[in-house]
Amino acid sequence: MMAVFSPSAVLRTMNDGVMQSQAKALSPEQRQQVAEFMTGKSLGDSAINLPPACENTDIDLRRPPLVTGWGIDHANKRYFGP
16 A cells, blocks of 8 residues: 555655654654655655556546446435346
Protein backbone atom coordinates (compact mmCIF):
# COMPACT_ATOMS: atom_id res chain seq x y z
CA MET A 1 0.00 0.00 0.00
CA MET A 2 2.79 2.42 0.79
CA ALA A 3 4.25 1.83 -2.66
CA VAL A 4 1.73 4.27 -4.12
CA PHE A 5 3.48 7.09 -2.24
CA SER A 6 6.78 8.65 -3.15
CA PRO A 7 9.61 8.46 -0.62
CA SER A 8 9.66 12.25 -0.49
CA ALA A 9 5.96 12.32 0.48
CA VAL A 10 6.56 9.83 3.29
CA LEU A 11 9.62 11.76 4.46
CA ARG A 12 7.66 15.03 4.37
CA THR A 13 4.96 13.40 6.51
CA MET A 14 7.56 12.33 9.06
CA ASN A 15 9.27 15.73 9.09
CA ASP A 16 6.32 18.12 8.87
CA GLY A 17 3.11 16.10 8.95
CA VAL A 18 1.06 13.75 11.06
CA MET A 19 3.93 11.30 11.62
CA GLN A 20 6.18 13.80 13.44
CA SER A 21 5.63 12.32 16.87
CA GLN A 22 6.35 8.78 15.63
CA ALA A 23 9.54 9.87 13.84
CA LYS A 24 10.93 12.29 16.44
CA ALA A 25 13.43 9.74 17.81
CA LEU A 26 14.85 9.02 14.33
CA SER A 27 17.81 10.82 12.81
CA PRO A 28 17.37 12.42 9.36
CA GLU A 29 19.25 9.49 7.81
CA GLN A 30 16.99 6.98 9.58
CA ARG A 31 13.89 8.84 8.40
CA GLN A 32 15.16 8.66 4.84
CA GLN A 33 15.83 4.94 5.20
CA VAL A 34 12.33 4.35 6.59
CA ALA A 35 10.75 6.32 3.73
CA GLU A 36 12.72 4.36 1.14
CA PHE A 37 11.96 1.02 2.80
CA MET A 38 8.24 1.71 3.15
CA THR A 39 7.82 2.79 -0.48
CA GLY A 40 10.33 0.39 -2.01
CA LYS A 41 11.94 3.30 -3.91
CA SER A 42 15.03 5.42 -3.57
CA LEU A 43 14.59 9.04 -2.55
CA GLY A 44 16.40 10.03 -5.76
CA ASP A 45 13.83 8.28 -7.96
CA SER A 46 11.74 10.88 -9.73
CA ALA A 47 9.25 8.48 -11.29
CA ILE A 48 5.66 9.50 -10.70
CA ASN A 49 3.19 6.76 -9.85
CA LEU A 50 -0.01 7.40 -11.71
CA PRO A 51 -3.20 5.84 -10.41
CA PRO A 52 -4.49 2.81 -12.28
CA ALA A 53 -6.65 3.78 -15.23
CA CYS A 54 -8.73 2.00 -17.81
CA GLU A 55 -6.86 1.40 -21.04
CA ASN A 56 -10.05 1.75 -23.08
CA THR A 57 -10.02 5.30 -24.44
CA ASP A 58 -13.07 5.08 -26.71
CA ILE A 59 -15.59 5.68 -23.91
CA ASP A 60 -18.27 8.28 -24.62
CA LEU A 61 -18.62 10.07 -21.29
CA ARG A 62 -21.70 11.93 -22.55
CA ARG A 63 -23.72 8.69 -22.50
CA PRO A 64 -24.94 6.88 -19.37
CA PRO A 65 -23.13 3.64 -18.47
CA LEU A 66 -24.44 0.44 -20.02
CA VAL A 67 -24.62 -1.77 -16.94
CA THR A 68 -27.23 -4.01 -15.38
CA GLY A 69 -27.51 -5.57 -11.97
CA TRP A 70 -25.89 -2.88 -9.87
CA GLY A 71 -26.06 0.82 -9.12
CA ILE A 72 -27.76 3.22 -6.76
CA ASP A 73 -31.39 4.27 -6.94
CA HIS A 74 -33.29 6.96 -5.06
CA ALA A 75 -34.06 4.52 -2.22
CA ASN A 76 -30.33 3.74 -1.92
CA LYS A 77 -30.91 0.01 -2.51
CA ARG A 78 -27.66 -0.31 -4.50
CA TYR A 79 -29.07 -3.11 -6.65
CA PHE A 80 -31.16 -3.13 -9.78
CA GLY A 81 -32.69 -6.40 -10.83
CA PRO A 82 -32.54 -7.71 -14.39
